[in-house]
Amino acid sequence: MSSKTDLSIEVGGLKLASPVIIASGVWPQDAEFWSPGRLEGVGALCTKAVGLKPRAGNKGPRVHETPCGVLNSVGLQNTGMASFVKNYLPVARCAGRPFLVNLIMESEREVRESLAALRDVPDVPAVELNISCPNVEDDNMEWGLRPEGTALAVRIARSEWGGPLWVKLTPQSPYLAAAAKAAEDEGADAVVCGNTWLGMAMDIERRRPVFQRIVAGLSGPAVFPLALRTVWQVSGAVSIPVIGCGGVSCWRDAAAMLMAGASAVEVGAALFTDLELPRKIADGLSAWMAEQNIDGVSGLVGLGRR
Amino acid sequence: MSGEAARDHEARVAGARVLGDGTALLAVECGAVADSATPGQFVMVRAGSCGDPFLGRPLAVAEASGGIFKLAFRVVGRGTELLAAKRQGDTLTVRGPLGRGFFDRAGDTPARVFLAGGGVGAVPLVFAARRLGFARIAGATAGISGAGWEGFADWLKEAMPKVDLHSDDGSVGKAGTALDGLPRSLPPGAEIWACGPVGMLRALAARFPNDGDRIRVSLESRMACGVGGCLGCAVPTASGNRRACTDGPVFAAGEVLWDELED
Numbered sequence: 181m182s183s184k185t186d187l188s189i190e191v192g193g194l195k196l197a198s199p200v201i202i203a204s205g206v207w208p209q210d211a212e213f214w215s216p217g218r219l220e221g222v223g224a225l226c227t228k229a230v231g232l233k234p235r236a237g238n239k240g241p242r243v244h245e246t247p248c249g250v251l252n253s254v255g256l257q258n259t260g261m262a263s264f265v266k267n268y269l270p271v272a273r274c275a276g277r278p279f280l281v282n283l284i285m286e287s288e289r290e291v292r293e294s295l296a297a298l299r300d301v302p303d304v305p306a307v308e309l310n311i312s313c314p315n316v317e318d319d320n321m322e323w324g325l326r327p328e329g330t331a332l333a334v335r336i337a338r339s340e341w342g343g344p345l346w347v348k349l350t351p352q353s354p355y356l357a358a359a360a361k362a363a364e365d366e367g368a369d370a371v372v373c374g375n376t377w378l379g380m381a382m383d384i385e386r387r388r389p390v391f392q393r394i395v396a397g398l399s400g401p402a403v404f405p406l407a408l409r410t411v412w413q414v415s416g417a418v419s420i421p422v423i424g425c426g427g428v429s430c431w432r433d434a435a436a437m438l439m440a441g442a443s444a445v446e447v448g449a450a451l452f453t454d455l456e457l458p459r460k461i462a463d464g465l466s467a468w469m470a471e472q473n474i475d476g477v478s479g480l481v482g483l484g485r486r
Numbered sequence: 487m488s489g490e491a492a493r494d495h496e497a498r499v500a501g502a503r504v505l506g507d508g509t510a511l512l513a514v515e516c517g518a519v520a521d522s523a524t525p526g527q528f529v530m531v532r533a534g535s536c537g538d539p540f541l542g543r544p545l546a547v548a549e550a551s552g553g554i555f556k557l558a559f560r561v562v563g564r565g566t567e568l569l570a571a572k573r574q575g576d577t578l579t580v581r582g583p584l585g586r587g588f589f590d591r592a593g594d595t596p597a598r599v600f601l602a603g604g605g606v607g608a609v610p611l612v613f614a615a616r617r618l619g620f621a622r623i624a625g626a627t628a629g630i631s632g633a634g635w636e637g638f639a640d641w642l643k644e645a646m647p648k649v650d651l652h653s654d655d656g657s658v659g660k661a662g663t664a665l666d667g668l669p670r671s672l673p674p675g676a677e678i679w680a681c682g683p684v685g686m687l688r689a690l691a692a693r694f695p696n697d698g699d700r701i702r703v704s705l706e707s708r709m710a711c712g713v714g715g716c717l718g719c720a721v722p723t724a725s726g727n728r729r730a731c732t733d734g735p736v737f738a739a740g741e742v743l744w745d746e747l748e749d
C-alpha cells in the first residue's frame with residue numbers, strides 16, 4: 181500500500197516503530213512468539229509479571245468469559261527473577277524491538293533486589309512497574325490506590341533503576357489523576373492507564389463465586405469506554421506520556437485512545453481472539469492517517485482535546 | 487509438538503450435521519489445521535467475528551484429512567449453541583492446531599493402546615483410533631450418561647466400530663462407565679489413552695496407581711488464549727503448574743496432582 185504513514189514515535193524513553201504494545205500477561209513467553217515474524221505491527225512488548233521469588237499463582241478457575249470481555253484471576257504466576265533473567269531475557273532480546281519488564285511491586289527490599297538483578301544484565305530496555313494487580317493477597321494493588329503509595333513505590337524503583345520506568349496504574353484508584361501526578365513527580369517516564377477492573381462472577385449452579393479469591397480483573401472490549409475515560413483524565417493531569425490500556429480491539433479504539441491523549445496503546449485480551457491484531461491496528465491507523473493527512477503519530481496524540 | 491505454528495484462520499463450514507439432542511458435527515475446510523493436526527490436538531473456535539461471545543471455544547479435532555477437519559461437540563452453552571447453528575458455507579474463526587497430542591511424545595508410540603472416552607471426551611480418541619490403526623488398538627471403551635446421547639452414540643459407533651459403549655442409565659450399550667470396559671491390569675507394553683471429565687480421569691489414575699507413565703490423559707481446562715499466553719489453563723503437576731493448552735492437553739496421569747485439580 182502506498183498510502184501508509186510512518187507510525188514511529190518516541191514514548192517514555194523508548195523509540196517505537198508503532199504505537200501498538202503487547203500488554204503484560206497475555207502473550208506466550210515461548211521463543212516462537214518473540215520472533216520478529218510473529219510481531220508485525222508491534223512497537224514493543226511487556227513481559228508477563230515477574231517478582232523476586234517464584235509465585236505459583238491462584239488455584240481454581242483462572243479465566244471466565246463475560247459479555248465482550250474476560251475476568252482473570254491468574255495471580256501473578258511467575259518463576260522468579262533469577263529464572264526470568266536466565267530463561268526469558270534471552271528470548272525477549274530476539275524480538276527485534278523494545279520490551280518492558282513488568283515488575284511486580286513487592287516489598288521495598290524485594291523490589292530493590294529485583295531491580296539490581298535487572299541492572300546487572302545488559303539490554304533490558306525498560307521497566308513497567310506493576311502497582312495495580314487486583315489478583316493477589318499481598319496487596320500489590322494497594323500501592324496504586326493512593327497517591328502516597330504510588331509516590332513511594334516510584335521513589336523506590338527510581339532510586340534503583342536509571343533506565344526508562346513506566347508505571348502501570350490501577351483504575352480502582354479513586355484518585356487516579358493524583359496518583360499519576362505522583363508518579364510523574366517521582367520521576368516516572370510514562371504512566372500506563374491501566375490494569376484490569378475489579379469484578380467478580382457467580383457460579384449460580386454451584387451457588388458460589390466462580391473464583392476462589394472471589395474477585396477477579398475484568399478486561400477486553402467491555403472496559404474500553406472506562407479505560408478511555410481514565411486516559412482522558414490522566415492526560416489532563418500529567419505532562420509525561422500516557423499509555424492507553426483497556427479493551428483496545430481495533431484501530432479505531434487505538435485512534436480514540438491517542439486522540440484522548442495517549443501516546444501509545446497496549447493491547448491485551450483482544451489478542452485472545454486475534455493474534456495478528458497489532459498488525460491490523462497498525463495498518464488501519466496508518467491508512468486512516470494517510471487519508472486524513474495526519475503525518476505522524478504525534479499529530480494524533482491529544483487531537484481530540486484541542 | 488507438530489511443526490506448524492498456531493495461527494488464526496478464517497475457515498468455511500463444509501458440512502454440518504445435527505446428531506440428535508444437543509450434539510452436533512461440523513466439517514470445517516481449513517488446510518492449515520487439517521493437514522497438520524494430530525490426535526489429541528484441538529482448535530479454539532469462534533462462531534463470529536464480533537466481540538460476543540468473546541473467547542474461542544476449545545474443541546478437539548475429531549478427524550482430519552483432505553484439507554477438512556471435523557469437530558463433534560455437545561451444546562452446553564452459548565458458544566456451542568452458536569456453533570451448532572452453523573450451516574455449510576458459513577464462516578468460522580479457527581485458532582490451531584493447538585497443544586501436544588497423544589503422539590507428541592518422547593519415545594515410540596506403544597504397540598497396544600486401550601482407548602477410554604467419557605462423554606465428548608471420546609472425540610479426540612476417534613482421531614487417535616484412526617491414526618493408530620486397527621492392529622494397535624487393544625480395546626476402545628466409551629461412557630455416556632444415556633438418554634439424550636443417542637445421536638452421539640450412533641456417531642461414535644460409526645466412527646469407531648469396535649467401541650464398547652456404556653451408559654450411566656443403561657439405555658445405550660451396557661450399564662456402567664467407560665472404565666468398566668478396561669482390563670483389570672495393564673498388559674506389559676500397553677498404554678491407556680483417555681479423555682473425559684476430571685472425575686473419570688482421576689478414578690482411572692487411582693485404579694492403576696503404578697502405571698502413571700503408561701496412562702495418558704487429555705484434560706479439559708478453562709482456556710482463554712489456547713497458545714500459552716494467559717496462564718488461564720494451569721494444571722497442577724509434580725513439576726509445578728503446566729499449561730493445558732501448550733504443555734498438554736495430553737499429560738501422563740502420573741504427573742498430574744489429581745487432588746489439586748478442580749472438577
Ligand SMILES: Cc1cc2nc3c(=O)[nH]c(=O)nc-3n(C[C@H](O)[C@H](O)[C@H](O)COP(=O)(O)OP(=O)(O)OC[C@H]3O[C@@H](n4cnc5c(N)ncnc54)[C@H](O)[C@@H]3O)c2cc1C
Binds near residue numbers: 547560708
Ligand atoms: C482441549 C479441549 C478439548 C475439548 N474438546 C471438546 C470436544 O471435542 N467436544 C465437546 O463437546 N467439548 C469439548 N471441550 C469442552 C468445550 O470446550 C466446552 O464445552 C465449551 O467451551 C463450552 O462452551 P459454551 O459457550 O457452549 O458453554 P459455556 O456457556 O461457556 O459453558 C457452559 C458449561 O460448559 C462448561 N465449560 C465451559 N468451558 C469448558 C471447558 N473448557 N471445559 C469443560 N467445561 C467447560 C461450563 O462449566 C458450563 O457448565 C473441550 C475442552 C478442551 C479444553
Ligand SMILES: Cc1cc2nc3c(=O)[nH]c(=O)nc-3n(C[C@H](O)[C@H](O)[C@H](O)COP(=O)(O)O)c2cc1C
Binds near residue numbers: 399
Ligand atoms: C490473563 C491476563 C493476565 C494478565 N497478567 C498481567 C500481568 O502479569 N501484569 C500486568 O501488569 N497486567 C496483567 N494483565 C492486565 C493486562 O496487561 C491489561 O492491563 C488489561 O487486561 C487491560 O487491557 P485489555 O482490556 O486490552 O486486556 C493481565 C490480563 C489478563 C487478561
Ligand code: FES
Binds near residue numbers: 709710714717720732
Ligand atoms: S489457555 Fe492461555 S495459557 Fe493456556
